[in-house]
Ligand SMILES: Cc1cc2nc3c(=O)[nH]c(=O)nc-3n(C[C@H](O)[C@H](O)[C@H](O)COP(=O)(O)OP(=O)(O)OC[C@H]3O[C@@H](n4cnc5c(N)ncnc54)[C@H](O)[C@@H]3O)c2cc1C
């Protein structure tokens with residue numbers, strides 16, 4: 001008998017509580033999951049990222065099959081190029097008339113599947129993704145009522161409405177925001193001894209995925225000598241427990257700090273489990289609040305952490321779907337340069353960039369400030385085409401999915417959106433990196449110098465950026481001072497900086 005409905009599960013929808021599992025009639029419907037080559041090669045995805053996705057998908061499929069759910073799984077060795085190919089192949093063998101699928105995390109995939117269904121006269125129902133805290137339409141309504149739709153107000157609204165860290169109508173502790181208490185740099189001694197991260201030894205499934213990647217996708221960037229990401233629900237929960245018991249208490253204080261050879265510090269490393277939908281944002285937030293209530297973590301840490309998930313994560317998702325068609329066309333700063341080669345091989349004398357890129361190649365990870373104020377900042381100051389840097393971020397980080405990566409990269413980090421995500425470009429000189437890390441102490445450049453042999457490229461390019469965009473920056477009350485500082489420099493100093501910036505552009509491959 002023809003099974004009428006195909007229940008399509010995409011790689012970042014590994015959530016047994018999603019709507020696709022509700023009221024399933026196994027006589028008239030069946031599930032399908034597919035590993036398609038394009039998702040790792042045409043739209044580049046590093047070895048680490050591809051392994052996370054495919055291993056988590058295979059574990060999830062195994063779990064569904066154990067529960068006797070009728071699931072067809074196509075692995076890489078089927079060599080299906082795209083979702084369209086996978087659907088063609090499946091339709092031939094197992095006819096169906098309708099597809100149901102939870103909304104994809106990338107508008108490109110929605111378009112591809114819609115196009116395929118139109119061509120094959122198959123109907124499709126996109127189900128809302130209930131993994132998020134905001135319900136369908138909630139962000140849109142909020143946005144329509146706001147003149148200044150900044151993250152802070154969205155975050156406060158969600159906190160009030162969901163009674164998260166609230167004491168009646170007031171925020172717990174009397175303040176919405178503890179940023180003033182957060183964001184310290186480490187002392188000269190660096191971080192205290194950090195607890196070891198959980199070791200998730202690759203099991204047979206992960207080893208098979210790694211083998212398949214070497215066989216079918218050998219040219220992907222990055223390497224797999226170190227692979228230690230949670231790929232099952234159980235491992236995701238262990239990562240959450242590790243964060244709550246070992247790191248949360250200092251998360252707020254050192255949220256923005258960086259330290260040589262310390263990729264994770266007090267960060268949660270939960271984005272990948274959250275974005276694959278192994279963990280729900282509610283359970284992560286609840287776990288942090290419970291630690292606060294048990295007096296195991298201070299309020300500045302817990303509020304700072306909740307803000308990232310309830311505030312930023314929900315906010316960027318709302319913005320992604322608001323501007324879905326437009327993001328990849330945005331280029332408010334008219335940036336035209338190619339992405340420097342160092343982003344692919346970490347070959348650079350700039351210690352901060354070497355550290356941040358090396359980490360991405362090795363683990364597929366960078367914490368927020370490394371992404372924003374090292375790799376992102378350099379690209380912004382260098383003037384890299386927004387689409388090129390977006391493709392790099394989407395490819396290289398294990399947690400990258402378009403709905404979260406695009407607004408963070410094109411909006412927050414590159415200001416290609418002209419101010420949708422943030423009110424100003426995040427620009428800084430080497431002085432910021434020097435303040436927040438010990439990288440500069442291990443670097444041949446000097447963050448204070450803007451020209452000459454030892455000039456820090458961040459500092460040179462920062463002033464060149466201020467010079468290039470002085471009209472735009474002068475209009476922003478928060479950046480006008482930086483333009484004034486540039487204007488206060490002598491003509492000869494300005495000339496030397498411009499010349500040094502040109503030299504850097506000529507030299508860097
Ligand atoms: C240029 C750029 C690109 C980024 N791309 C991604 C991406 O592809 N995927 C992704 O999940 N995050 C992205 N982020 C946001 C953030 O850097 C990562 O979520 C975070 O570094 C993940 O590490 P962690 O789990 O240890 O986070 P923690 O520092 O422990 O933070 C806790 C959680 O808060 C959430 N979070 C924190 N900041 C943000 C943010 N700005 N937007 C959305 N969620 C946030 C994440 O779910 C994270 O797991 C990007 C940031 C920048 C500046």
Ligand code: SF4
Pocket residue numbers: 349350351352353429430431433434439440441443444445446447456457458459
């Ligand atoms: S001196 Fe400049 S290039 Fe070197 S680590 Fe510091 S900020 Fe980075």
